[in-house]
Amino acid sequence: MSPFPRNQWYVAAYAHEVGRELFTRTVCGESVLLWRTEAGEVAAMADRCIHRRFPLSETPSRLVGDSVVCGYHGFTYGANGVCTAVPGQARVPRTARLNTYPVKEQDSFVWVWIGERDKADETLIPRSPWLDSPRYTTVCGMEPLAARYGLLVDNLLDLSHETYLHGGYIGTPEVAETPITTEVDEAAGVVHVSRHMDDAECPPFYAKSTGITGRITRWQDIEYHAPCLYLLHSRIAPVGAPGPNADGSDLHAFHVEVVYAITPETEHSTHDFWAVARDFALEDQEVSDFLRENNRTVVLQDVAALDKLEQVIASESAGAQELSINIDTGGLAARRLLKRLTEAGSEARGTNERQSLAVS
Amino acid sequence: MSMSRPAPSAMLTGDAVYRVVWVPGTDRLRGWCWCGTSYEAEGPVELWQWLLAHPDNHVDGSAGRGSNLPLRPASRLPHRPRDLRGDEPSHERQP
Numbered sequence: 509m510s511p512f513p514r515n516q517w518y519v520a521a522y523a524h525e526v527g528r529e530l531f532t533r534t535v536c537g538e539s540v541l542l543w544r545t546e547a548g549e550v551a552a553m554a555d556r557c558i559h560r561r562f563p564l565s566e567t568p569s570r571l572v573g574d575s576v577v578c579g580y581h582g583f584t585y586g587a588n589g590v591c592t593a594v595p596g597q598a599r600v601p602r603t604a605r606l607n608t609y610p611v612k613e614q615d616s617f618v619w620v621w622i623g624e625r626d627k628a629d630e631t632l633i634p635r636s637p638w639l640d641s642p643r644y645t646t647v648c649g650m651e652p653l654a655a656r657y658g659l660l661v662d663n664l665l666d667l668s669h670e671t672y673l674h675g676g677y678i679g680t681p682e683v684a685e686t687p688i689t690t691e692v693d694e695a696a697g698v699v700h701v702s703r704h705m706d707d708a709e710c711p712p713f714y715a716k717s718t719g720i721t722g723r724i725t726r727w728q729d730i731e732y733h734a735p736c737l738y739l740l741h742s743r744i745a746p747v748g749a750p751g752p753n754a755d756g757s758d759l760h761a762f763h764v765e766v767v768y769a770i771t772p773e774t775e776h777s778t779h780d781f782w783a784v785a786r787d788f789a790l791e792d793q794e795v796s797d798f799l800r801e802n803n804r805t806v807v808l809q810d811v812a813a814l815d816k817l818e819q820v821i822a823s824e825s826a827g828a829q830e831l832s833i834n835i836d837t838g839g840l841a842a843r844r845l846l847k848r849l850t851e852a853g854s855e856a857r858g859t860n861e862r863q864s865l866a867v868s
Numbered sequence: 869m870s871m872s873r874p875a876p877s878a879m880l881t882g883d884a885v886y887r888v889v890w891v892p893g894t895d896r897l898r899g900w901c902w903c904g905t906s907y908e909a910e911g912p913v914e915l916w917q918w919l920l921a922h923p924d925n926h927v928d929g930s931a932g933r934g935s936n937l938p939l940r941p942a943s944r945l946p947h948r949p950r951d952l953r954g955d956e957p958s959h960e961r962q963p
Contacts (some may be wrong), residue, residue, distance in 0.1 A: 521890060687889075687892075688886040688890060689887070689889045689890070690887070690889075691879050691885050691887045691888075692885065692886040692887075693882035693884065694884055698880060698882075700880050702879060729879070805913050832911065834895065834897055835914075836912055837888050837897065837912040840912050841886075844916070844920075848876050866940065
């Protein structure tokens, strides 16, 4: 069985990473070649020449107009993956074609569909509109994680770890002390975990970026859209400030949208995309620099912990004992959703493979 | 068992949303099936087992523990501040 949910959309890159240079990223064990056509459209295809498997992202492979030329023997492919030229002969074999991926550029991400092409439905891609909204300022990055993607899901669904792993940055005692409310929409594949702190210490991450010096009300509302997108709606306001209005306006609070795209690279490694979008100090470069450095530091604290945890888990026999408590309510729900999606993707793959064998 | 739902108000708006709250002042959890029936447990493992098994006796005969439901786009959170809608009010913050 595949270790990942197939027939799903995954973030392969930030839009700004993909241009007129050949770019590659491994998603769910598949090496994906990404580039932009001269018209600016993103093309996504297998990063292996069908001739002798040379990586098309590797020099001296190159982009010529809207064609990719393999740097080994010159096999040439269009944006649709079809081979248009081979060396030394006029006839291009009919089967000379790269597998292409359904791709969608949205909300500053490049999403690719991993699975059966005819099931790719762009309306299923979860949204994070803050990231390219002029009403927000965003800082972002991506850190490689030498751990299975499920460990990052566990980590992000239970923010009580902020108190211990990220003390002095985003963690304060109240995060671990405050009860959570969890909701799960099975059909949509969404887990929501809500933690509303009425009177909390303001951690440096928010004190220095907002200028608040006293205690705060701090809301953390997590939306995890399995398998790839994680949204943390963070609301910060001085204690005593009025709450949001019924129409959705909330003029007395600061809002930070923390977005993660959790993309499996291999069974034991993950692309940890992170972004922080804020609706205040939009033009303040110092605030941007501070949030970028501070959040990256927090992410790297997670990376160090999860890399170590991966080594431990990989060295243990399957089914080693764990203990779950109340703080794990959302994490357990996410695990179940991922298990269901993984099984569904594997069943579909198995059915297709059986059908292929039957007709071959 | 109880048929009423507790504060804070529901966040997800789908047709089949499970909901779990931390019972105030205790270490216990109370969960609501999407049909409105609830159950209290000492921990999340026991509670999820109950919730996921519960639809077996739903009166409308709807099968399922959710896993057979077709995947659909997620509903948007109604309470989310500053949702990027066209009718969003000005972002000017009051002192």
